[in-house]
Amino acid sequence: MQVKMKFLDRYLTLWIFLAMGLGVLIGNLFPGISNVMDNMSIGATNIPLAVGLIVMMYPPLAKVNYNLLPMAFKDKKVLSLSLILNWFVGPILMFILAVIFLRNEPDYMVGLILIGLARCIAMVIVWNDLAKGNREYAALLIALNSIFQVLFYSLFVWLFINVLPSYFGFAEYAISIEMSEVIKSVLIYLGIPFLAGFLSHKYLSKIKGENWYNRKFIPFISPFTLYALLFTIVLMFSLKGEQIVQLPMQVVKVAVPLVIYFVLMFFISFFMNKSMHVDYDKNAAISFTATGNNFELAIAVAIAVFGIHSPQAFVGVIGPLIEVPVLILLVRASLWLKKKYYS
Numbered sequence: 001m002q003v004k005m006k007f008l009d010r011y012l013t014l015w016i017f018l019a020m021g022l023g024v025l026i027g028n029l030f031p032g033i034s035n036v037m038d039n040m041s042i043g044a045t046n047i048p049l050a051v052g053l054i055v056m057m058y059p060p061l062a063k064v065n066y067n068l069l070p071m072a073f074k075d076k077k078v079l080s081l082s083l084i085l086n087w088f089v090g091p092i093l094m095f096i097l098a099v100i101f102l103r104n105e106p107d108y109m110v111g112l113i114l115i116g117l118a119r120c121i122a123m124v125i126v127w128n129d130l131a132k133g134n135r136e137y138a139a140l141l142i143a144l145n146s147i148f149q150v151l152f153y154s155l156f157v158w159l160f161i162n163v164l165p166s167y168f169g170f171a172e173y174a175i176s177i178e179m180s181e182v183i184k185s186v187l188i189y190l191g192i193p194f195l196a197g198f199l200s201h202k203y204l205s206k207i208k209g210e211n212w213y214n215r216k217f218i219p220f221i222s223p224f225t226l227y228a229l230l231f232t233i234v235l236m237f238s239l240k241g242e243q244i245v246q247l248p249m250q251v252v253k254v255a256v257p258l259v260i261y262f263v264l265m266f267f268i269s270f271f272m273n274k275s276m277h278v279d280y281d282k283n284a285a286i287s288f289t290a291t292g293n294n295f296e297l298a299i300a301v302a303i304a305v306f307g308i309h310s311p312q313a314f315v316g317v318i319g320p321l322i323e324v325p326v327l328i329l330l331v332r333a334s335l336w337l338k339k340k341y342y343s
Contacts, residue, residue: 012226012324016317019230023237033238037308049235049308053189053300056228059221060121060296061146061197068140069147078282082141085269085290086119087148087156093265095160097257103170107306108254110161110177111315114302116261117156119145120292123320127292127327131334133284141289149297150194154183157301177305185304190297225296232299233317236308254318262326266291270337280342284334292327295319 027033040047073079094116102109121142128138161177205213269287278286299316306312 013321015226015230016233016321019233020237020317023234023239026234027238030238037235037239046308049232049303050188052228052231052235053296053303054193056225056232056296057189057193057300058196059218059225060142060294061193062200062221063125063139063218064121064143064146064197064201065139066143066198066201068136069143071140077276077278078137078141078286079144081273081276081278082144082286082289083148085265085272085286086141086145087152089268090119090265090290091116091156091160093268094257094261095164097261099165099168099170101257102253105253105311106170107311108250108315111298111302111310111312112254112257113160114157114312115258115293115295115298115316115319117153117160118294118297118301119149120289121146121149121294123323123327124289124292127288127331128285130328130331131284131288132281132338133288133334134281135285137282137285138289141285145289145294146194149294150186150190153190153297153301154179154186157182181305182301185301186297189300189304229296229299229320232303236303236313236317239309250314251318251321254315255322258319258322259326262291262323262330266330266333270334274341280338284338287334288327288330291330292323293319295323 037046037048091113095113098109098112098116102112124142125135125138127133129135157177158179162179200217201213204217208217266287269290270283273283273286295316298319299313302310302312302316
């Protein structure tokens with residue numbers, strides 16, 4: 001049976017563009033919206049936005065079958081390849097591209113690095129299924145990435161943003177992030193939905209059964225990731241509508257390194273796996289897990305640390321706008337490579 005993208009996923013790029021336009025329209029029709037949002041904040045945390053970001057992260061983490069984690073340690077080859085690609089090759093590649101293309105715009109550079117450090121835990125299931133990859137292994141690698149992000153995302157942010165830019169001579173940009181803010185935002189925007197997702201799977205699947213959980217509950221909550229993402233985008237663009245004239249060129253600046261990243265990351269992953277004699281179905285699962293990114297987390301951290309008006313948050317929003325069409329093309333490339341090398 002041929003797997004097809006759901007309607008909401010297929011037109012994600014369109015929904016994001018429409019959300020941007022709606023946000024700009026609201027910002028122009030209601031110029032006092034910034035004051036309203038400020039009144040709904042506690043310290044630097046905007047309550048509606050925080051709720052939206054947590055809701056955005058919950059469905060992907062509720063989909064993860066954490067019972068699969070012990071299996072990850074049995075297949076040493078798959079585990080090693082996935083960890084190397086996700087937590088070594090991916091972050092370094094994105095860092096290099098960010099420096100090459102955005103070194104003169106350090107805010108955008110940091111936003112891109114935040115994306116590179118946030119490993120995929122959501123849309124990879126869609127790309128893996130379309131490419132006829134091994135769903136069990138994709139779910140296993142998503143579970144692994146989820147745990148690693150909770151444990152190490154803050155550390156990687158410190159290393160790639162506070163340490164490496166200065167080490168390579170970019171100290172003049174004064175690029176730095178307060179690690180306490182990153183840790184707090186990861187605990188709130190990843191820790192809370194992670195715990196909720198873990199408890200949901202553990203207890204709801206036990207009470208109602210695994211079949212009900214996967215066939216009823218997951219399809220019900222899945223669209224809330226997109227709804228919350230679009231809510232965040234509308235809110236962001238309603239607060240920065242006056243800058244809309246500059247946006248097309250800014251989108252291109254961010255899009256170019258992102259497209260290069262997706263393409264290079266996929267082919268590096270695919271041929272590295274092939275050289276290690278990994279079967280196609282597992283190769284596809286590893287490659288798409290390594291190629292995709294957790295834009296929800298990158299957006300949440302950017303907003304929490306730099307603010308909703310920040311260029312870093314803007315870069316996070318551009319991410320899924322670019323990812324969907326490029327990954328659809330890479331799915332076709334994967335199927336072509338299957339015929340060429342695995343016939």
